[in-house]
Each structure stands twice: as structure tokens, then as C-alpha cells.
Amino acid sequence: MIKILKYSFYDLMRSRWSYAYFVFYLLLGFVLLFLNNNLDKAIITLMNIIVILTPLIGTVFGVMYYYNSKEFTELLLAQPVKRSTIFLGQFIGLSVSLSLSLVLGLGIPFLFYGIMNSAIILNFITLIFVGAFLTFIFVALAYNIALSNENKIKGFGYAILMWLFMAVIYDGLFLISLLVFDDYPLDQFSLFATVFNPVDLSRILILLKLDISALMGYTGAVFKDFFGTIFGLIASFSMLMLWIIFPLLRIVRKASRKDF
Amino acid sequence: MYRLILYIIGFLCPILSCFGQLTVCPECPINTVQSAVEKAEDGTHILIKKGVYLVNDLVIDKKIQIEGEPGAIIDGNEAGGIIIITSDSVHIRGLRIQNVGKSYIKDWAAIKLHKTKGFIIENNHFENVFFGIVVEKSKRGIIRNNTIHSVSESEHNSGNGIHLWHSKMIEIVGNNVSGQRDGIYLEFVDKSRIENNICSDNLRYGLHFMFSHEDEYINNTFMDNGAGVAVMFSKKIKMIRNTFIKNWGSSSYGLLLKEINDAEIKENLFEENTIGIHAEGTNRINYFNNNFVRNGWAVKVRGACFKNIFKQNNFLFNTFDISYQGNLNENQFDQNYWSSYTGYDLDKNGVGDIPYRPVKLFSYIVNRTPETIILLRSLFVDMINFSEKVSPIFTPDNLLDNNPMMREVR
Numbered sequence: 022m023i024k025i026l027k028y029s030f031y032d033l034m035r036s037r038w039s040y041a042y043f044v045f046y047l048l049l050g051f052v053l054l055f056l057n058n059n060l061d062k063a064i065i066t067l068m069n070i071i072v073i074l075t076p077l078i079g080t081v082f083g084v085m086y087y088y089n090s091k092e093f094t095e096l097l098l099a100q101p102v103k104r105s106t107i108f109l110g111q112f113i114g115l116s117v118s119l120s121l122s123l124v125l126g127l128g129i130p131f132l133f134y135g136i137m138n139s140a141i142i143l144n145f146i147t148l149i150f151v152g153a154f155l156t157f158i159f160v161a162l163a164y165n166i167a168l169s170n171e172n173k174i175k176g177f178g179y180a181i182l183m184w185l186f187m188a189v190i191y192d193g194l195f196l197i198s199l200l201v202f203d204d205y206p207l208d209q210f211s212l213f214a215t216v217f218n219p220v221d222l223s224r225i226l227i228l229l230k231l232d233i234s235a236l237m238g239y240t241g242a243v244f245k246d247f248f249g250t251i252f253g254l255i256a257s258f259s260m261l262m263l264w265i266i267f268p269l270l271r272i273v274r275k276a277s278r279k280d281f
Numbered sequence: 282m283y284r285l286i287l288y289i290i291g292f293l294c295p296i297l298s299c300f301g302q303l304t305v306c307p308e309c310p311i312n313t314v315q316s317a318v319e320k321a322e323d324g325t326h327i328l329i330k331k332g333v334y335l336v337n338d339l340v341i342d343k344k345i346q347i348e349g350e351p352g353a354i355i356d357g358n359e360a361g362g363i364i365i366i367t368s369d370s371v372h373i374r375g376l377r378i379q380n381v382g383k384s385y386i387k388d389w390a391a392i393k394l395h396k397t398k399g400f401i402i403e404n405n406h407f408e409n410v411f412f413g414i415v416v417e418k419s420k421r422g423i424i425r426n427n428t429i430h431s432v433s434e435s436e437h438n439s440g441n442g443i444h445l446w447h448s449k450m451i452e453i454v455g456n457n458v459s460g461q462r463d464g465i466y467l468e469f470v471d472k473s474r475i476e477n478n479i480c481s482d483n484l485r486y487g488l489h490f491m492f493s494h495e496d497e498y499i500n501n502t503f504m505d506n507g508a509g510v511a512v513m514f515s516k517k518i519k520m521i522r523n524t525f526i527k528n529w530g531s532s533s534y535g536l537l538l539k540e541i542n543d544a545e546i547k548e549n550l551f552e553e554n555t556i557g558i559h560a561e562g563t564n565r566i567n568y569f570n571n572n573f574v575r576n577g578w579a580v581k582v583r584g585a586c587f588k589n590i591f592k593q594n595n596f597l598f599n600t601f602d603i604s605y606q607g608n609l610n611e612n613q614f615d616q617n618y619w620s621s622y623t624g625y626d627l628d629k630n631g632v633g634d635i636p637y638r639p640v641k642l643f644s645y646i647v648n649r650t651p652e653t654i655i656l657l658r659s660l661f662v663d664m665i666n667f668s669e670k671v672s673p674i675f676t677p678d679n680l681l682d683n684n685p686m687m688r689e690v691r
Contacts, residue, residue, distance in 0.1 A: 073660050192661035199653050207652040224659060
């Protein structure tokens, strides 16, 4: 597995797209800090971008990589290698290289502007951490979709739809249900609803870290009580872990049964 | 000749207070403050030298001056109130007064003034007091340059720093109040001036006043208090150049206005408060040249607000600029600078060509269902905000700033 991981990783490291992605974050970081000159404010703007963009990039790269390397994968399948090894190796290689672009791309500009000496280093680390998690989650989901669809166009379509659902439509449905069931106590419900969407969960985790929780009144207090504690933090990160593990299990199952 | 000398003495006496100066020190013939006050007559100047003096419920009913040298400490031993002044024209300065007892039924204070005129309390340091200075039914007094500090744990067993009740024409200048329940509390206090005070880290409000009319609040700083400043049921108040910073918490705000009429709120700075101004039932208030920076809500206008004018204010990077309930009610927004304004200025006159709508759809939704706030900063919310901006359906469509400024108002 390590060999395949290595191969995937180096293959991606050499590809133009990884560089483009890295340079994009690098520029973004510098431009943000140049315009804002305020680390705290820059992190809030960055959050908006990370929460929306890393899933999108993860999804698109995941689907693209699967379809592009399909022939090579088939070649590998002819060798005496376990199927799960091949796909997990590719998955980890891809996710790690994308996360690396993110961490380095944003880390370098913020290091330049003295993140180390500022009090918000912890917020920044949370942000990067959440970004990496989202990359892993959405690459895994994208791989699932790609494995289930032989048709490239269909696969792409479903993948984008999946991203759209998580990033936008879910929130819309959430908002509507909150407005409709206005008369009922909703804080428990909203807590559950956020936990079941990795994008929302990441957003709330970062928002609470940035102390916007005070804006949220009673609901915020409920959230702070949950996410603010060590238990809540562990619970939410393990929820993100589950969001990686379940798609991976499905990848393994699907791959072992698939007729290539 | 004798007459002239008598005149001179008569003239100088009030200045030099040659009616007698009494000195109190631990080794002197007079070694307690109580006996000094007993011996004193109107006009006596009592000098307290370095040392610790135990005093409880000492009543001052003569027109005397008490001055402390550095290191003069009056200690209440947490057994009750310390000084009670019932006479006019009492001056107290330079003392350190500490350890007032706590009570759930009496407002024990370091200095309590009852039905007096013309008092001056200045340059004192109050430490670990239940109530610091309590003024009841008094007139024309000055409370100046005092420091009041305690460590309060909860609202029900702590007192206010400076507490005024039923008084008139009091000046509260240059005091520093921290760690109390309310920093400065006024009830039924008219025509008073509160200037250059700093109220920080108080449990409840930095400044709290009710039923007080024609007062002025100038140049004060309110920082890190439980809930900033509350102004209720008052008329004709001027609030100028005050600073409200970091009053941050789930039910916190910079300035709470409730049932306020005809006030002037000018040139204040509201920075990093959960709610900058929370206005409810306010009429004819002029908000001019204020700065609202990085607040959760810059201004929250609740019901029954009529004829308020917001003019030439700066709204910079607030999560929500305005939250609004009900109809426009003759309130006006004009010539403000909004950092989230995205319009243009083709004729280069410094005023944006398209009006700005300060109430976003999301702010309207949050008003209706507070739980929806957890969708803050989600992409979906940005999208509905944008569509509402293009064609307003839910937000009051006449609530707009017709002349949004292109640059910050200086």
C-alpha cells in the first residue's frame, strides 16, 4: 500500500494542478493579509473560503483523479495486489497531497505575518485542521461516486451535486425547517442537524473558536456547552472521522465487488 | 490696628482653617478618627497621618474636612458601613478606605451621604467595598478622581461603585471603577455631569441610570463590563465622546436605551460589543458621528422607536449593521458610511449613487427565529442576502440610506 501511496503522491506532486492549487492558496493568503493586515479578520474571511472551497476542490480532484488514472488502476489490478490496498493507497496519496497544498499554501503567508507570536495561532491551527479534514472527507465521497459510476459525465454531475447539497442545499432545507417549526424548541434539533453535515460542523467549530458564539444568544450557549467542552470537541472530531471512515469502508466493499 | 489684624485673621481663617486643625496618628493624643470627629467643630480640618484606623458607621454631622496623608487607611473590618455624612460642605480627600461589610438588606457603603449639599470627595482609593459612594437626596456635590475597586463574585452579593439616588447637580469626574456590580448607578438624578470616568470589569453595567433627566455623559470609557451601559426611562440626555468596548457576551451590549426621549448621542465609539446599541421605545434621538466598529449587531432597533435620526455615522465591519423590527416609523438613516456598501459614485461627489439597505434578509430572519443564527456565514445565507438586496421582499423597502458616503466620515 505504501508503494501505491507513494506513487500516487509523487504523481500528484509532479502534476500542474497541485501546483496551481498550492499557488492559489499562497496568493490568497498573501492578498488577504495584504488587504486586511489584521490576522483575526483574515482568518474569518479565510474560514468562508476554506469551508466552501476545500470540499469543492476535494470533490473535483477526487473524481478527476479516479477517471484519469483508471487505466493504470486496471493495470495494477492485474497484479497480485489487494484491491483495497490499491484504492486506499490512491485515496491517501491524493488527500495528503491536497492537504499539503492547503497547509503550505496558507501556512507560509501567515508565518510571514507572524502568526507564531499572535494569540490566534490556535484558531489558525483549528482552521487548517478542519480544512484538511474536509479534504479527506470529500475526496472519499468523490471516490465513492466515481466507483459507482462508469460514465464520466454522470460521475462528475453527481459529485458536483453532492458538493452543492452539502454546501448550499442542506443549509437551505435546514433554514426552512427552522422557520417552519418555529414554535418548537429547536436548539437540540439544530445541534443534530449541524453534526450531520461535515461542512456545517466545520463552520460551527471555527465560528465558536472565533468567539462569534456570543452573537448566538441562547442557541449559541447550547452550542458552546456542547462544542466548548473537551467532550464536545472530541465528539465533533470523531464525527468528522466517521465521515471519513464510512465512505472508506464503502470504497473497500465496492472495489472488492466491482467488475472492472 | 487690632481691628486690621482681626480682619486679616478673619479673612485668612477659612483658607488656613485656623478654627483648628486636628491631626490623627497612631501615637498622637488623638489616635482614632472617631475622637477627632467628636472634638471637631464646623470648619475643622482633620489630617490623618499614616496608619490603619478601624472605623464603623462613623457619623459626620459637622462641616469638616478630612484629609489623608499617603498611607492613611480607614478599615471597616468587613463589619458594616464606614462613614456616614449628614452635614453640608464636607470634604474628604486622599484616604484609602477599605473592607466594607456585605449585607443583603442594607446598602453599607464606604462613604454614604444623606441629605447634604456642597460635598467634595476626591482622590480617595476604595478597596474591597460593598457600595463605594452612596449619595441620597443631595445637591451640588463633586465626586472626583477616586478609584474604586472590588472583586465581586455574583450580582446578588455585590454593590455599586458610585450610587446616586434622588440627587441633583452632582459632578462625577475622573473616577475609575472596576469589579463592582454596577460601576456608576443613578436613579432620579437630574442635571448632573459624568465626565472622564473609566468603568471596567463590572459584573452588571458600567453605567446604569434610570429616571434621570437632563444629564450629560462625556468622554467616559466603558470596557469589559457584563453588559455595558443601560439608560432607561430618562429624558434630555447628552452622551458625547464615550467609548464602549468589548462588552461581549450572549446577553451583552454597549448601550441599552429603553424609554428614552430627546437624547443626543454623538461622537461615541462602539467597538467589539455583541450589540452596539439596543434601542427600545426611544423617541427623537439624534445619533450623529458615532463609530460602530466590529460589533455583532451595530444597532438593534426594537419596537416603538419614533423619529430617531442616524446621520454621518461610520458602520465598519459589523456582522449585522442594523436589525429592525416593525415599520420605519419616521426613523431616518442618512449620510452614513457603511463598510459593506457595494455601490458606486459616478459623479464623484462622495455620495453613493444607489441607496444602501442596512437590513439584510438574514438579519430579518434571525430576528424572527433566533436559532437560525447558526447558519451565520454559510454560503446559502450569502446567496439569499444577495437576492434580497437585488429585490427586497421581506425587509422594509423604505428603510434605506439614500446618501451613503463613499468614504469614512471623519
